[in-house]
Amino acid sequence: MDHDELTPRQRQILDFIVERTRASGAPPTRVEIAAAFGFRSANAAEEHLRALVRKGAIEMAPGRSRGIRVVSVATPAGGTGVLPLIGQVAAGSPILAVENIESEVAIDAALFQPRADYLLRVRGDSMSGIGVLDGDFLAVHRSATAESGQIVVARIDDEVTVKRLQRDGERVRLCAENPAYAPIEIDLSRGELAIEGLAVGVVRRW
Amino acid sequence: MDHDELTPRQRQILDFIVERTRASGAPPTRVEIAAAFGFRSANAAEEHLRALVRKGAIEMAPGRSRGIRVVSVATPAGGTGVLPLIGQVAAGSPILAVENIESEVAIDAALFQPRADYLLRVRGDSMSGIGVLDGDFLAVHRSATAESGQIVVARIDDEVTVKRLQRDGERVRLCAENPAYAPIEIDLSRGELAIEGLAVGVVRRW
DNA sequence: TCCATGGCTGTATGTTCATACAGTATCGCG
DNA sequence: CGCGATACTGTATGAACATACAGCCATGGA
Numbered sequence: 001m002d003h004d005e006l007t008p009r010q011r012q013i014l015d016f017i018v019e020r021t022r023a024s025g026a027p028p029t030r031v032e033i034a035a036a037f038g039f040r041s042a043n044a045a046e047e048h049l050r051a052l053v054r055k056g057a058i059e060m061a062p063g064r065s066r067g068i069r070v071v072s073v074a075t076p077a078g079g080t081g082v083l084p085l086i087g088q089v090a091a092g093s094p095i096l097a098v099e100n101i102e103s104e105v106a107i108d109a110a111l112f113q114p115r116a117d118y119l120l121r122v123r124g125d126s127m128s129g130i131g132v133l134d135g136d137f138l139a140v141h142r143s144a145t146a147e148s149g150q151i152v153v154a155r156i157d158d159e160v161t162v163k164r165l166q167r168d169g170e171r172v173r174l175c176a177e178n179p180a181y182a183p184i185e186i187d188l189s190r191g192e193l194a195i196e197g198l199a200v201g202v203v204r205r206w
Numbered sequence: 207m208d209h210d211e212l213t214p215r216q217r218q219i220l221d222f223i224v225e226r227t228r229a230s231g232a233p234p235t236r237v238e239i240a241a242a243f244g245f246r247s248a249n250a251a252e253e254h255l256r257a258l259v260r261k262g263a264i265e266m267a268p269g270r271s272r273g274i275r276v277v278s279v280a281t282p283a284g285g286t287g288v289l290p291l292i293g294q295v296a297a298g299s300p301i302l303a304v305e306n307i308e309s310e311v312a313i314d315a316a317l318f319q320p321r322a323d324y325l326l327r328v329r330g331d332s333m334s335g336i337g338v339l340d341g342d343f344l345a346v347h348r349s350a351t352a353e354s355g356q357i358v359v360a361r362i363d364d365e366v367t368v369k370r371l372q373r374d375g376e377r378v379r380l381c382a383e384n385p386a387y388a389p390i391e392i393d394l395s396r397g398e399l400a401i402e403g404l405a406v407g408v409v410r411r412w
Numbered sequence: 413t414c415c416a417t418g419g420c421t422g423t424a425t426g427t428t429c430a431t432a433c434a435g436t437a438t439c440g441c442g
Numbered sequence: 443c444g445c446g447a448t449a450c451t452g453t454a455t456g457a458a459c460a461t462a463c464a465g466c467c468a469t470g471g472a
Contacts, residue, residue, distance in 0.1 A: 025275040043451080062431095063458075064429095064458080065271040106314030139411075202408065203317075206357075235459060250419065271458075
């Protein structure tokens with residue numbers, strides 16, 4: 001984890017290993033490392049590798065060719081996440097109901113904070129002011145509550161909408177981020193508002 | 207690409223190579239493949255590998271240990287893709303150089319079309335007109351060429367920038383999507399423009 | 413029927429690789 | 443000053459690997 005204590009030379013070696021692994025599909029050998037750095041002896045590479053193992057930057061499988069593994073630099077907490085993509089939400093159905101799931105998208109849910117539970121296809125340009133366009137996928141974290149100022153996925157009269165929440169005591173407003181749309185005023189005491197989740201990110205494919 | 211013509215056995219071998227590469231960090235050797243399938247001869251693995259090369263499923267580097275590379279790009283079951291996230295590009299360095307890679311993000315590269323090769327952190331609001339904001343991650347497909355009208359990642363005077371390309375014969379313009387920024391005019395014959403890639407999507411985390 | 417292809421066993425050879433041991437030189441630290 | 447750590451050169455050895463060649467058996471065309 002904390003291989004900040006690496007010497008500059010050791011960091012170069014580590015970088016080379018990462019780069020070479022990515023480029024060629026397998027980690028380099030001692031001789032390849034030596035060649036890349038101009039060492040006349042493969043042992044120089046060997047000793048650098050030992051230092052990297054000692055400092056926790058890599059692991060080595062004994063006796064195994066190209067048995068170098070870079071520790072932890074790569075994936076932060078491997079999330080082999082697949083998020084459901086919600087297209088249109090049928091009236092009266094829960095958002096995550098099977099019939100609403102258009103497909104599954106391979107994205108790590110932990111990319112977003114708090115973690116995303118699903119992607120919602122945005123329709124219309126009511127949020128264009130904050131760069132959320134028609135057709136974008138909104139990453140949504142399920143939550144029944146929200147704080148003033150947050151972008152929420154809400155359900156009003158059985159319709160799912162994305163708006164910015166503004167709370168002022170008992171009075172709540174759902175504001176579009178587009179001057180062409182008027183805010184929606186809601187009286188909480190009548191309980192017409194159901195918050196479905198918080199917007200935590202956007203994914204757009206061109 | 208279309209190795210549907212693989213026999214069931216060959217597909218098993220290919221799957222094993224993919225799995226093993228992911229699990230151990232390097233492709234398996236002939237002996238390891240033979241051991242995994244119970245072959246009593248490493249040559250059985252060798253011949254399977256040759257068949258896979260013939261059918262375009264893998265490539266092999268001659269004389270190189272663990273020199274197997276799986277050609278297929280869209281990882282099979284949904285794709286556990288990981289894209290490098292490029293923060294700031296050091297002047298004079300290739301975009302994908304290790305020192306530019308800030309982290310890795312678990313997103314299926316095949317989510318985008320054409321496939322994304324890396325994510326580039328956007329700085330500034332010059333593309334805010336099309337919903338690309340400061341801090342967004344631009345999904346980029348590597349390409350040295352682009353057509354008029356496309357959003358490109360280009361390098362001018364050793365600086366990486368995102369703009370819309372407009373080509374008019376020998377004259378090329380790089381336009382911001384923000385009226386506050388003036389278009390950049392470039393004479394192609396002087397060769398000052400290097401196109402690094404095409405924008406294929408956006409990822410934003412709030 | 414012959415022949416190509418897939419799928420193996422068995423043996424062998426030369427290269428690639430990991431790794432140990434013996435040195436040399438520099439540098440910062442107590 | 444001496445010691446340990448870094449950063450190498452040089453040599454060596456055995457295990458790991460890629461890969462060629464010689465066969466065997468089955469299946470599915472031509």
